[in-house]
Amino acid sequence: MDAATQVCWLCRRPLGERIEYHHPVPKSRGGRETVPIHPICHRTLHRTFSNAELALFGASAAAVRADPRIGRFLAWIAKKPPDFHAPTHGRR
Numbered sequence: 001m002d003a004a005t006q007v008c009w010l011c012r013r014p015l016g017e018r019i020e021y022h023h024p025v026p027k028s029r030g031g032r033e034t035v036p037i038h039p040i041c042h043r044t045l046h047r048t049f050s051n052a053e054l055a056l057f058g059a060s061a062a063a064v065r066a067d068p069r070i071g072r073f074l075a076w077i078a079k080k081p082p083d084f085h086a087p088t089h090g091r092r
Contacts, residue, residue, distance in 0.1 A: 016082030
């Protein structure tokens with residue numbers, strides 16, 4: 001599947017030229033599977049959740065999307081173009 005037909009694991013928008021790969025279950029927690037994701041979505045996940053929290057979601061994108069912080073992000077990013085970039089704020 002080429003980038004034009006792939007969608008982001010988190011926001012489900014089409015992917016652009018820049019694609020990163022996210023481990024839904026962090027490598028530090030034994031995860032091996034990777035999923036394609038926008039860089040801004042990837043950074044938002046890691047700014048919002050610790051690896052321990054991500055491991056609790058497992059591979060369930062729906063569970064991640066159900067978090068209100070991610071829901072606000074998804075509503076904001078929904079109409080942005082695939083290669084949209086903005087600084088990612090949050091805890092670190």
